[in-house]
Amino acid sequence: MNFLLLSTPLFPRTWKKNSLLLALSFSCLLTQAQQGILQTKVSIQIKNQTIAQALEKIEEKTGCSFIYSPNLIDAQKKVSVNLQNARLETILQEILGDAVKRVETNGNRINLQPSSGKGNLNGQVHSSDGHPAGYVSISLAGRQVQADENGKFSFSNMEAGNYTVEAKYVGLLTQKQQVHIEANKTSTVNLVLYEDATALQEVVVNGERKNRFANKETPFVARMPLRNLENPQVYQVVTQQLMKEQVSYTIAEAMRNAGGTVPVINPSGGLSAHLRGFSTGINARNGMESTSDRSAMDLANVERIEVLKGPSGTLFGASVSSFGGVVNLVTKKPIEAKRTEVNYTTGSYDLNRLSVDLNTPLKADKSVLFRLNTAIHKERSYLSDAFNNTFLIAPSLSYQVNEKLTLNLDAEYLKVHNTQPNNFVIRAKDVLQPKDLKLDYRKSLYYSDADVQNSASRIFAEAKYKISDKFQSTTVFSYVSENVDHSYQRVVLVSSPTEVTRAASIYKDVYNGYANIQQNINGEFNTGSIKHKLLVGANYRTLSSSFLFGDIQLFDKVDVTQKFTPLLRQEIDKNAEFAPYPTPSQQTLSAYVSDMITIVPRLSTMLSLRVDHFNRNKVEDEEGFKQTSLAPKLGLVYQILPERISAFANYMSGFQNVAPVIQPDGNRFVIDPIFANQAEGGIKSELFHKKLSLTASYYYIKIDNATRVNADMFTEQDGKQVSKGAELEVIANPIAGLNIIGSYAYNDNRIIKASDVAVEGNKAEFAPENVASFWASYTFQEKVKGLGIGAGVNYVDKMYRASTNTFFIPSYTLANATVFYNKQAWGIQLKANNIFNKKYWDSWGNLQAPSSVAANLSYRF
Incomplete structure (x- = not known):
């Protein structure tokens, strides 16, 4: 028995109409027997009839026989088709749409394997030190996309099942990970390229590389997933790359990169900053209250410094913010x-x-x-x-x-x-x-x-x-x-x-x-x-x-x-x-x-x-x-x-x-x-x-x-x-x-x-x-x-x-x-x-x- 795999994922509607055709056409090159049945040209006119009736009519015209479960492919669904001298594979795509994921042929017998449903996959790629890795090539079941500047990617309308997602970039080790996509759900996956940020920067094509000091993606500023352009508040970020490049080993040094920020060590021992005309302590850590009243802080455990501008009492409260802003x-x-x-x-x-x-x-x-x-x-x-x-x-x-x-x-x-x-x-x-x-x-x-x-x-x-x-x-x-x-x-x-x-x-x-x-x-x-x-x-x-x-x-x-x-x-x-x-x-x-x-x-x-x-x-x-x-x-x-x-x-x-x-x-x-x-x-x-x-x-x-x-x-x-x-x-x-x-x-x-x-x-x-x-x-x-x-x-x-x-x-x-x-x-x-x-x-x-x-x-x- 030979198999025709409809492995090309179904895209938006234009792609849906062509995906079965592409898969069948490719598979038909494998054996002459398969070409014989699926390449048969048929003229058919059906108006508002069930899928079962349409398949019966095809059987009458071609002499083939279909094997399928009426319940799993919704055989009572009404369809309309008007095609003249078209290949059988094209006619099947018009009639069955998303209902079938695979077709098996044996001579004149055609076995229709029902779809398990469609789901989506969202993911993100990071370098090995935790930074988003942009513009990486992601492959999944024959489809390929490129991650955006923040390392994020997605696949939609994927057949439910188990897959291997693959991340590739020139000069870096290819990374593979198993994923399971469920019908009517969105699955997530995180991929890591096992090099540090410096190595990643060495191999990224410069025309594609994002501005490495401009990564403002943060879950803390708005306490919700908002991009910089979507956020009505001004904030600045001192990135790990910038701190390393400047050989910064104190938070006070690093904070000078945030516009309008003047750091100062107080006689009490704590660290604070002047911004927008007011003093504020370094009072937020991962979005929660911290303090710099009488204790120093060390930069060794700091990934990034976020400086929010203006009164921020609505989300952070009085104990964290000043009228000049918040340092997180x-x-x-x-x-x-x-x-x-x-x-x-x-x-x-x-x-x-x-x-x-x-x-x-x-x-x-x-x-x-x-x-x-x-x-x-x-x-x-x-x-x-x-x-x-x-x-x-x-x-x-x-x-x-x-x-x-x-x-x-x-x-x-x-x-x-x-x-x-x-x-x-x-x-x-x-x-x-x-x-x-x-x-x-x-x-x-x-x-x-x-x-x-x-x-x-x-x-x-x-x-x-x-x-x-x-x-x-x-x-x-x-x-x-x-x-x-x-x-x-x-x-x-x-x-x-x-x-x-x-x-x-x-x-x-x-x-x-x-x-x-x-x-x-x-x-x-x-x-x-x-x-x-x-x-x-x-x-x-x-x-x-x-x-x-x-x-x-x-x-x-x-x-x-x-x-x-x-x-x-x-x-x-x-x-x-x-x-x-x-x-x-x-x-x-x-x-x-x-x-x-x-x-x-x-x-x-x-x-x-x-x-x-x-x-x-x-x-x-x-x-x-x-x-x-x-x-x-x-x-x-x-x-x-x-x-x-x-x-x-x-x-x-x-x-x-x-x-x-x-x-x-x-x-x-x-x-x-x-x-x-x-x-x-x-x-x-x-x-x-x-x-x-x-x-x-x-x-x-x-x-x-x-x-x-x-x-x-x-x-x-x-x-x-x-x-x-x-x-x-x-x-x-x-x-x-x-x-x-x-x-x-x-x-x-x-x-x-x-x-x-x-x-x-x-x-x-x-x-x-x-x-x-x-x-x-x-x-x-x-x-x-x-x-x-x-x-x-x-x-x-x-x-x-x-x-x-x-x-x-x-x-x-x-x-x-x-x-x-x-x-x-x-x-x-x-x-x-x-x-x-x-x-x-x-x-x-x-x-x-x-x-x-x-x-x-x-x-x-």
């Missing part, structure tokens, strides 16, 4: 490949850093994946008595329980021993900027034993459950704890250009514990012709804390132009008195909903609302309070050119339940909740297959009960504030090997109304007017392939320390450059920082590092 760290996740990468970095000021990234499947079917990132960092400082030592260990686990349920778990433990920056309080009218103070920038006012020892633990657990093809449930738990053994806060009171008073306060046994549990339901559905992408979620948050506080002490006056001895820890401890500091616990219960509505193919609107119930418990003589807040978000997107250019507008609100502030005199100032609203409009584009990505926007943010810092560094809450500005980001890959990322941000943030009329109209503190960054790199494509060079600049305008607009931090421009050579198994990078040895200061008045160099050696196996 996305950690490294387990992948299917077995690989290890070791990096060693050395450089100026006794820099020695070793990091290891190990990934391996724990089961042969790759249902359980494990990844471990660890790093040890030791570094002295350009200051005479300063250092920074850290140790990180970060394991993560992924378990694909079944086709519907996936469990993810990751954790971090970071231990820090370092010295903190100073907090300069200016009390001299003739000191208008840091360089007016005649202090040798390499001389420390405090000895290195007035240090900080702390640790931070972060746990993230996630359960994803596929409810159906269109709906998914995501349950997330996160826990963050900061534990400070001791922290010496260095306060420097400046009374003249040559004289300062050294002071210090001490924190001991600090504990901050943040716990969050969150439930999200995502779904897609239609109401008539209108499409919806829906998010419904709820979040419960708790914060508890405790610590001992040693009030600020004044020690001695120092003439900084004369020889002096750094202040020792034993002097600070001598008269220190500690007492428990009252810290009220907090609970927040939140619910939110967001619906992205596609009204017509090019026009979408986002309607979002969050309700928060905040409760701060009573502590000692301080009354607690409860508050319920609403945070709406409205967005509009019109795709001027689909998939290429879109115009957007948004209205977003934000609110902050601010913790009490410890004033310079040691007293506590309780701040009322603060509310802000933003209106924004702009344009986004992704042109020439994403070789050119551009975002431009204008925003207006208003606060009715703003806080400010007065001349004595005391916080006050007494007025209105408006922050407005424009931002531009360009990411380009204009020619093969050349990658460019540049941004410019203009901000005008002013005190509109205050109890002190003298400050009305003044600039807000920590709000530079102009911030710009640029980075370009070129990787040689032919000779010395893998060799590359890169260079960039960062510009930050002057900013005021207080709303009185007297003392300011001067503007600065930094220039950096790299040379790198990368092969599949190893790479080496050389970096020169602050090439022109520019003197510049952070927003707290601390002079920053002069010129330095760093070298990184990486090995992958």
Whole structure:
């Protein structure tokens, strides 16, 4: 018995009519017997008769006989056919359509094998280090497609059954995976090309390669699957490729690539950033609340940094966002490949850093994946008595329980021993900027034993459950704890250009514990012709804390132009008195909903609302309070050119339940909740297959009960504030090997109304007017392939320390450059920082590092 396999999948209707014909025609070349029956020419005219009647009529005309099950091919279905002198195979295609997947012939006997139904397959291809791999060739049952720039592909109208899907790319190992397609369902598959991102970039044809700094695909920004052009909010992403190319080993360094972002290490030890005229902590990790209040962070476990612009209280809540935006760290996740990468970095000021990234499947079917990132960092400082030592260990686990349920778990433990920056309080009218103070920038006012020892633990657990093809449930738990053994806060009171008073306060046994549990339901559905992408979620948050506080002490006056001895820890401890500091616990219960509505193919609107119930418990003589807040978000997107250019507008609100502030005199100032609203409009584009990505926007943010810092560094809450500005980001890959990322941000943030009329109209503190960054790199494509060079600049305008607009931090421009050579198994990078040895200061008045160099050696196996 011979077989005719209708293996060509059925395409849309035009293809459906021809697929049986193509399969039969090909098979007929195999044997002369088959050609005889299926190539027979017949004239037939049938009008509104059943399939059974049509087959009987064919039997009468040709003398063949059909064998089939009437129920399985729906023999009572009515058909109409009018064909003259047509081949039998063509007639069968017209009559049977999708009902038959295979025809078996034996002489004049024709056996019709019924179809099992049709299904779809969606998939994505990644490189072995987890990055989407674009433009890879995907084959399935004789059909071939090319993955898009994000590695995504799909096959529709596939016959139900088992298949082998194959991914190919020139220079990479072909990957195959078994898939099962069910009738009337969409199956999914993930493929991994077992090379790292660097190797993938070496073999990708440059005309096809996507702009590798422009990958903005993220599930966190909107908490739903929205592409950049579909999202009415501005956000920027610092990719792993960019961080590696720049030899970044701190989060602060990497964040300078996000337009308008100015990072700063606070005297408390935490990391924060200034954007759109406001300060925000690094308070989000994988979309959940984290903290950078008193603990440092390490870059070794960070896959990418996402910077969302503007008040984002609707989806992230007050504890995560500020009015300037949200900084979200996305950690490294387990992948299917077995690989290890070791990096060693050395450089100026006794820099020695070793990091290891190990990934391996724990089961042969790759249902359980494990990844471990660890790093040890030791570094002295350009200051005479300063250092920074850290140790990180970060394991993560992924378990694909079944086709519907996936469990993810990751954790971090970071231990820090370092010295903190100073907090300069200016009390001299003739000191208008840091360089007016005649202090040798390499001389420390405090000895290195007035240090900080702390640790931070972060746990993230996630359960994803596929409810159906269109709906998914995501349950997330996160826990963050900061534990400070001791922290010496260095306060420097400046009374003249040559004289300062050294002071210090001490924190001991600090504990901050943040716990969050969150439930999200995502779904897609239609109401008539209108499409919806829906998010419904709820979040419960708790914060508890405790610590001992040693009030600020004044020690001695120092003439900084004369020889002096750094202040020792034993002097600070001598008269220190500690007492428990009252810290009220907090609970927040939140619910939110967001619906992205596609009204017509090019026009979408986002309607979002969050309700928060905040409760701060009573502590000692301080009354607690409860508050319920609403945070709406409205967005509009019109795709001027689909998939290429879109115009957007948004209205977003934000609110902050601010913790009490410890004033310079040691007293506590309780701040009322603060509310802000933003209106924004702009344009986004992704042109020439994403070789050119551009975002431009204008925003207006208003606060009715703003806080400010007065001349004595005391916080006050007494007025209105408006922050407005424009931002531009360009990411380009204009020619093969050349990658460019540049941004410019203009901000005008002013005190509109205050109890002190003298400050009305003044600039807000920590709000530079102009911030710009640029980075370009070129990787040689032919000779010395893998060799590359890169260079960039960062510009930050002057900013005021207080709303009185007297003392300011001067503007600065930094220039950096790299040379790198990368092969599949190893790479080496050389970096020169602050090439022109520019003197510049952070927003707290601390002079920053002069010129330095760093070298990184990486090995992958």
